Amino acid sequence: MRVGLFFTCLVDAMRPRIGFATISLLEAAGCEVSVPQTQTCCGQPGYNSGDRKTSQALALKFLTEFEGFDYVVTPSGSCASMIRVHYPKLFQDNPAVLARIAPLSLRTYELTDFLLNIAKLENIPGQFRGSLTYHDSCSGLRDLGVQKQPRALLAKMPGVAIQEMQESTTCCGFGGAFSVKFGDLSARMADNKCTHIEAAGTDAIVGGDLGCLLNIEGRLRRRGNHKTQVLHIAEVLADQEGDA
């Protein structure tokens, strides 16, 4: 199957290795992966800031870039939810666009959901050894029902021990612009999350959304914790050898 990779603006700028890990996982699952080069952002920052026009324009741009693929996969529950759940809402009064964007939305998947339920990846290439705890990012969890998927994939890795933290489904406080606009509130929420992470006492905190992970990593390091690794699920699942 032909899969278009939506690598996300955050992975592009901040952690390219998550993009390569995603490609290698999709290839390991037997997908033919393409990476449209004109892609930028799904439009969620504008959508959540009240800029509906720009998010509509970016949704149309996404449509032209990805309409030809069997599936679109993205290593982010947040972006996947923007496309799957919110894109159709942006065109409720435009049936012509809706008729094209609704089916594309349904072909768009968060990475772990896709690997487990569509591509049915059996052998996980990753070599991670150690204990980890998983943070359920909000959009993936509540909009897309991503919760068991990453855990099921991790359970297939013999070297991985999952230790659940308290309140793994509570928001980490990132929230995009919220993290800067309401900085102290956001930092407190991140701090609560870090307390639960440290109580779990694992080698790594793993999640499926880079925004949350940067927030968590930023707070962990400020608290003086330079030990707990902060990893995207793709980095754990993929074979890190040979990545860029």
Place this chain on the structure above:
Amino acid sequence: MQVASIHFKRNATAKLNDENLQQALARLQTRFVGGRAAVIGEIAELEETRTAAAAIRDRVLQNLDQWLSHFEQQATARGATVHWAESGADVNRIVAEIAVRHDVRKAAKSKSMVSEECGLNEALEAQGIEVIETDLGEYILQLAHEAPSHIVAPVVHKNREEISDLFAEKHRLPRKTGISELCREAREILRPQFLAADMGISGANFLIAETGSALIVTNEGNGRLVTTLPRVHVAITGIEKVVPTLEDVSTLLRLLPRSATGQSITNYVSILTGNKGAADHDGPEHFHIILVDNGRSSLLGGEMQPMLRCIRCGACMNHCPVYQNIGGHAYGWVYPGPMGSILTPTFVGLENAPDLPNASTLCGACAAVCPVKIPLPDLLRQLREKQMALGMKPWPERAALKLWSWLALHPAAYALTTKIAVRALFLAGGTEGLLHRLPGASGWTDGRDFPAPQGKTFRERYNRAFRENRHGEKRA
């Protein structure tokens, strides 16, 4: 009630540093979030029941004028007097007129959030009518001259020590510290007040159109006392609280207490219809029902209409990570948490509460627990869109959005800009890979480090790898 929502940011910061409050909020989370989780599963068909509850509320809202008229007709036929109030000032005037007509000196009141909207107590006291709050939480707040910080647990922000001090000072009795002793003391102080009151004032959780009844749920029994003992009973509630039938209200009652306090049912569910009969020993001789608009009708027919489904359970605030960290007072008006972040701007004006729609990560925990499936994050987003359309966003935010939007729609410029920015941030991050300060983003860096990027964008690396691949080399 005075609106202080304009100071949300400043107040939220203060609340983050209030140790007593932080402990109180932790308790609230344990009791209410844990409580709901423990009993919500008792409803065999939870999703079906939530859907049915939302449909019951929608049925009413879609024909609210007809349902209200029917309710009025039924209530009047049973001897109640129905009043209509467009504003809080109307409510205060109507209650004062009722009090004068029936020669009322003392009123005992059970909890009513609508009366908080109006500032009813102050208005009645100005008319020389003594008002005693009888819900334990509201009574404590009345003694302390404070506002509620939660719609179900109004005094959640105060701890036992503070209440002990307050009672000792106001009651002039030996200071007690046990919670059950404090409750007993309040009971003994308030019992004579119930018996002496000329008028009882209550809210109404629902109005039943079929029977013209007001329904009240309480745990303490004060709701029953103020609607049973005094000569006059005034029930004040919003126009949206109508429910068609007794069966419909039964469906809602499966959800309301479980969502609110983690109880399968509240201690008392009282359905009040008409006046005391000729042979009755108890019940009011006069039953007045005040239907309050105060901004509600402006939500009808628009995108905000689903908010009027709200049955005031408080689950959204109990589960909101923002409320959990700052409590209710920071929101600056009667209704806190996610429902308040929608109701406050719509009732008192977006310009008076500009932060509230933005004070959410849109994490969706509220919508996931809402018993009537209000899409709270979507409604918050709608308010943000309205702020944008009205030019109410601060200029740096608008400028940043403009720049982001232009770049995101121009891929070549986007690629170049991110390439340069990423390089700069990479260098600033040094060997540690962390930025401790970031100009223009102190909101982030005051409380967190900013993890630096890896030096090159994914796009750059991928293109290089792709080119090398094409030249027959192994991908890096």
Place this chain on the structure above:
Amino acid sequence: MSARDRILGRISRALQHSQPAAIEAHLAAHPRGPLPPRPHDLIARFKERALLLSSDILHADSLAQVPAVLAAYLRERGLPAQGVCWPAFARLEWSSAGLQIQARPAHGQDLVGITGAFCAIAETGTLMTLSGAETQASASLLPETHFAIVQTARIVATMEDSWDLLRKEQQRLPRAINFISGPSRTADIEQTVTLGAHGPYRVVVVLLSS
């Protein structure tokens, strides 16, 4: 123009109806929503739920046994033996059981109130009482101990079932229907549940086998 007309006018303008809805049809049908599965044993279910609400349960084979059963309960707990009851229970042999019970509405100082119930609801362990000349609401509210005498045959499954019974047996709604689910309580101080707020400290259901 009155406030009523202005409010209703605003509502109907906002809703832009083309035609009135068939609200009468819904009222006439009063359909039920999703219901819990019906328990096999209503009495067992009622007891289980009532105990969870911190109610106490007593049993009596006949009304004549009730005074002795109540007296034993009060004596074991060192509670006062005086109180009031609904007129329906005026003729029970209270004094030979050592109780001083008057058939009158309760006052603020009465410590024991004895009532019946219109029915009881198994789903939640709830009592349903209707106010009236012979069934005063105050007896279940003002005293510190409330005894409710309930015939087991009057235990229904759900609140919906109680409406069917009410529609069948009563011409119209009484002034007050009170669903009572255990002793009054408050959790306003530190979210700690404390029994006995403004109403009874104890609710005792006396199940009367039919």
